[in-house]
Structures are given as C-alpha cells and as structure tokens.
Amino acid sequence: MNDKSDVIETDLPGRLDRLPWGRFHTLIVAALGITWLLDGLEVTLAGSVASALKTSSVLKFSNSDVGLAGSAYIAGAVIGALGFGWLTDRLGRRKLFFITLFLYVAATAATAFSWDIASFVLFRFLTGAGIGGEYTAINSTIQEFTPARVRGWTDLAINGTFWVGAGLGAAGSIVLLHPALLPADWGWRACFLIGAALGLLILLMRMWVPESPRWLITHNRADEAKEIVEGIEAKFREHGVELPPNRVEPLRLHARAHTKLSEVFRTLFFTHRRRSLVGLTLMTAQAFFYNAIFFTYALVLTDFYHVPGDQVGWYVLPFAAGNFLGPIVLGRLFDVIGRRPMIALTYCISGVLLTISGYLFEQGLLTSTTQTLSWMIVFFFASSAASSAYLTVSETFPLEIRALAIAIFYAFGTALGGIIGPTLFGRLIDTHQRGAVFAGYLIGSGLMILAGVAAAIWGVSAERKSLEDVARPLGAVGGEEHG
Structure with missing residues (x-):
C-alpha cells in the first residue's frame, strides 16, 4: 500500500548508472566500504588473541569459551542487521551508517576492558550488532551509487577488503601479543583498541557522503535527490569529463513514507520466493564455511x-592475502561472464578444494605451513563466493526493501551457518581428533556445493543491468514482477 498517491517520474537512476568511474565513486568506496575492513580486523583479532585469552590471568578461557565468544559476535550481527536494516529503509542510509559505526566504536573499545567471560561476550555481542547494522546500510548505499556495468566487480572488491582488515589484525596481534612489548593481559586489550581508533577516523571520512538519491526518490524527496545527482555530474564536468547521454527510460513510481512488513513478507516469500531461496542458501553456506573455519583458525594451529x-x-597473513586476491582477480568475471556461472563455479570449487585439504589434514600429511598454503588456495575461490552472496541479496530485491532484504538474508544465513559453526568447531577441536574436525569440514564443503548448484539453476543474471531492471521497485507504476 502506498502512503501517498503522488507519482514521481525521474531519470536519476539512469543518470547514476551511466556515469564513468570517477573520484566520487572512489571516495564512496573508501568511506563506506571500509566497514568490511573493520569486520576483518575484528574477526582476525578475535581469532589471533584466542590463545592469549586462554592464558590470561583474568579471563582464562577454554576452547569452548572462545567459540562462545565468536558465536556471541555473530548473534549480535544477526540482531543488529535485522533491527538496523529495518531502520535503514525507513529512516535513510546516511543516518544509519553513522549510528551503527558509533555503536561499533563504543563496543569494541569496551571489549578491551572486559573483566570476565560475561562482560567479554556482552561486548562482543554489541560489537557484532554494530557491524551487522553496517552491512545493511553500507551495502545498500554502495549498490545505489555504483554504475551498473561495474557493480559486480566493485562489490566483490569492497567485500575483499575484509581481508585487508584481517591482515592488519594479524600484523597488530604479532606486535601487541609479543611478551617483550606488553604484559600478557594488556596485549589482547590493546588489539581491540585498534578497531576503536580506526572507527573514529572513519566517522570523519563519512561526513561528506550524501544520502542515496534512489532512497530519496521513493520517499517523495525528488528535489533533494536531483540536487545530489546534479552535484555529482558537475564534479565530472569540472574535470573535463563529457558524460554519455542517459538512454534509460524514466522511472515512474509512487512515493511512500515506509513499506509495511506485510508487503515485505509478500515480496520476499511470494513475488521473489525463488530469489529468496537462492539468497538464503548462498548466505548460509558461506557463513558456515567461513565462520566455522576462520573463528577457530588459531585453535587448529595451536592445538x-x-x-x-x-x-x-x-x-x-598469507591466508588473508589469498582471500583478498580472489575477489580482485576474479571480480571482473562476474560482470563479463555473468553472475550465475561465476557464483556456481566459485562455490563448487571451494567445496571440492576444502574436501581435499581436509582429507590431507585428517591423514596428518600437512604441516602448519602447507596447511596455511592449502587454506590460502581454498579461500582464493571461497572469498569470491562469499562476496557474491552479499552481491546477490543486495541487488536482486526492490529498492524500497533493499536494506531489510540484505539484513534478513544475512541474519538468517548467518544464524543458521555462523552461530552454529564456531561453537560446533570449538567442540570438535576440543576432542583433539583430526577425524572429528574433518567431519566438520565435510559439512562446510557440502553446503558450498549445494549452494553452487542452486545458483546455477535459479540464480539471476544481473550483470550490467540497472538495479531497477533487476528488481522492479514496489512503487513502480504498472505491472508486477515474479521470480
């Protein structure tokens, strides 16, 4: 149901899609995409300090406690994504990416001052809530500003910066956990303060980022949207760039203050039920695959x-390098070859390679070095697969519910795969049996291959298409879309 009867006719989405890549897009990626870097930093620090938390004279964690803390972080991300995702579609992208980043900064700083398992788990939960909220606000904003022809590569490259953060976290832990630099109970605290300090810098970087014109249009603020787009175009012209003509038909849609949850439910589970199934499958598989293995990465190495x-x-560090290079090297193929074949390929290859490396681990044929190299190869492909899951759920649902759709599939996929994964693997590692850990790897492999097959059969070919062509806005005048 529309809250207003006004019909807006606009060519602004087409004008955004036809823009060449410029300094504006680079700055958007830097200011917003750095969220993934923060998450990579957080996850790596949590994994790298696992041993320090176990030997801490204050916390004295067990392997199961480490797994519980990892699950608390993921649980917070799930709750944060749902709550902040709903607010992002209702109140706007810009307001929310400030609120969620502030929560992250406060919570990760508080983690550094944890005094027992309960306080540590609480602060990790709140940190995850901030990051989960960031995903919804940031991914929707970036999608809505990025030109259609490079949307796939841009999204994968941004998601790949998770591993730049992972590298920073790893390097920071090497320095700060060294007993010659800081006492054991201060090293892990200093590690978490890295994220808080970086978050404060990012708050300043985001001050100039405008609201999404696409969001403004749907909320009957077309004049503001036009002013933003004209300002972006003016910057190109100031630098002597001649803009190509806009060949996209104007969009006609009804303005609305918000979208009712009943309409969200109908859109996800009736109108786009097949897309919903694919999105949920992709998100669940990659969440289990990544969170189960990476949250317990340090435990495998130490135990x-x-x-x-x-x-x-x-x-x-080498593990992070493989994960970062995957989306950078393979990302352009998602725009050139297409979404469906590349998503299916990267998911299935990841599953097969993890099975092989898991078998070698179970047979005791790997050293710490060759184990790391094998994981580096596996996750070269898995990183692109995981990034493509976020790309899929953020571009294949209508504008009015984009942030909430990202939140729902991130939340349910992560809840199914991410909360269970670290806890399960923590217990499997506690058995000190390689066969038990290998069984966990086989579960992750099977989920990835299943998701790859689902994408090959039911995936959406969204490459080089406008977001409004991929998923017709709910307020668009005339017609209803199914699929």
Missing part, C-alpha cells in the same frame, strides 16, 4: 600444529 599463540598472526 594440532603447536604454533605459539603469539605467532598465529604470521599464518593469518
């Missing part, structure tokens, strides 16, 4: 390969 806790960071 099975006897790597000292303060040396884990050295093993995370």
Whole structure:
C-alpha cells in the first residue's frame, strides 16, 4: 500500500548508472566500504588473541569459551542487521551508517576492558550488532551509487577488503601479543583498541557522503535527490569529463513514507520466493564455511600444529592475502561472464578444494605451513563466493526493501551457518581428533556445493543491468514482477 498517491517520474537512476568511474565513486568506496575492513580486523583479532585469552590471568578461557565468544559476535550481527536494516529503509542510509559505526566504536573499545567471560561476550555481542547494522546500510548505499556495468566487480572488491582488515589484525596481534612489548593481559586489550581508533577516523571520512538519491526518490524527496545527482555530474564536468547521454527510460513510481512488513513478507516469500531461496542458501553456506573455519583458525594451529599463540598472526597473513586476491582477480568475471556461472563455479570449487585439504589434514600429511598454503588456495575461490552472496541479496530485491532484504538474508544465513559453526568447531577441536574436525569440514564443503548448484539453476543474471531492471521497485507504476 502506498502512503501517498503522488507519482514521481525521474531519470536519476539512469543518470547514476551511466556515469564513468570517477573520484566520487572512489571516495564512496573508501568511506563506506571500509566497514568490511573493520569486520576483518575484528574477526582476525578475535581469532589471533584466542590463545592469549586462554592464558590470561583474568579471563582464562577454554576452547569452548572462545567459540562462545565468536558465536556471541555473530548473534549480535544477526540482531543488529535485522533491527538496523529495518531502520535503514525507513529512516535513510546516511543516518544509519553513522549510528551503527558509533555503536561499533563504543563496543569494541569496551571489549578491551572486559573483566570476565560475561562482560567479554556482552561486548562482543554489541560489537557484532554494530557491524551487522553496517552491512545493511553500507551495502545498500554502495549498490545505489555504483554504475551498473561495474557493480559486480566493485562489490566483490569492497567485500575483499575484509581481508585487508584481517591482515592488519594479524600484523597488530604479532606486535601487541609479543611478551617483550606488553604484559600478557594488556596485549589482547590493546588489539581491540585498534578497531576503536580506526572507527573514529572513519566517522570523519563519512561526513561528506550524501544520502542515496534512489532512497530519496521513493520517499517523495525528488528535489533533494536531483540536487545530489546534479552535484555529482558537475564534479565530472569540472574535470573535463563529457558524460554519455542517459538512454534509460524514466522511472515512474509512487512515493511512500515506509513499506509495511506485510508487503515485505509478500515480496520476499511470494513475488521473489525463488530469489529468496537462492539468497538464503548462498548466505548460509558461506557463513558456515567461513565462520566455522576462520573463528577457530588459531585453535587448529595451536592445538594440532603447536604454533605459539603469539605467532598465529604470521599464518593469518598469507591466508588473508589469498582471500583478498580472489575477489580482485576474479571480480571482473562476474560482470563479463555473468553472475550465475561465476557464483556456481566459485562455490563448487571451494567445496571440492576444502574436501581435499581436509582429507590431507585428517591423514596428518600437512604441516602448519602447507596447511596455511592449502587454506590460502581454498579461500582464493571461497572469498569470491562469499562476496557474491552479499552481491546477490543486495541487488536482486526492490529498492524500497533493499536494506531489510540484505539484513534478513544475512541474519538468517548467518544464524543458521555462523552461530552454529564456531561453537560446533570449538567442540570438535576440543576432542583433539583430526577425524572429528574433518567431519566438520565435510559439512562446510557440502553446503558450498549445494549452494553452487542452486545458483546455477535459479540464480539471476544481473550483470550490467540497472538495479531497477533487476528488481522492479514496489512503487513502480504498472505491472508486477515474479521470480
């Protein structure tokens, strides 16, 4: 139901899609996409300090406690994504990416001052809530500003910066966990303060980022949207760039103050039920695959390969490099070859390679170095697969519910795959049996292959298409879309 009867006719989405890549887009990516870097930093720090938390004279964590803390972070991300996702579609992208970042900064700083398992778990939960909210506000904003022809590569490259954060976290843990620099109970605290300090800098970087013109249009604020787009175009012309003509037909749609949850439900589970199934499958598989393995990465190295806790960071660095290079190298193929074949390929290859490396681990044929190299190869492909899951759920649903759709599939997929994964693997590692851990790897492999097959059969070919062509806005005048 529309809250207003006004019909807006606009060519602004087409004008945004036809823009060449410019300084404006680079700044948007830097100011907003850095969220993934923060998440990578958080996850890596949590994994790298696992050994320090176990030997801490204050916390004295067990492997199960480490897994519980990882699950608390994911649970917070799930709740944060749902709550903030709903607010992002209702109140706007810009307001929410400030609120969620502020929550992240406050919570991760508080984590550094945890005094027991309960306080640590609480602060990790709140940190996750901030990051989960960031995903919805940031991914929807970036999608709505990025030109259609490079949307796939841009999204994957941004998601790949998670691993730049992972590298920073690993490097920071190497330095700060070294006993010669800081006492054992201060090293892990200093690690978490890194994220808080970086978050404060990002708050300043975002001050100039405008509201999404696409969001403004749907909320009957077309004049504001036009002013923003004209300002972006003016910057190109100031630098002597001749803009191509807009060949997209004007969009006609009804303005609305908000979208009712009943309409959200109908859109996701009736109008676009097949897309919903694919999105949920992709998100669940990658969440289990990543969170189960990466949250317990340090535990495998310390318990099975006897790597000292303060040396884990050295093993995370090559792993992070493989994950970062995957989306950078393969990302353009998602725009050139297409979404469906590339999503299916990266998911299935990841599953097969993890099965092989898991078998070698179970047979005791790997060293700490070759184990890291095998994971580096596996996650070169898995990183692109995981990034494509976020790309899929953020571009294949209508504008009015984009942030909430991202939140719902992130939340349900992560709840199914991410909360269970770290806890399960923590218990499997506690058995000190390689066969038990290999069984966990086989579950992750099977989920990835299943998701790849689902994408191949039912995926959406969204490459080089306007967001409004991929998913017709709910307020668009005339016609209803199914699929």
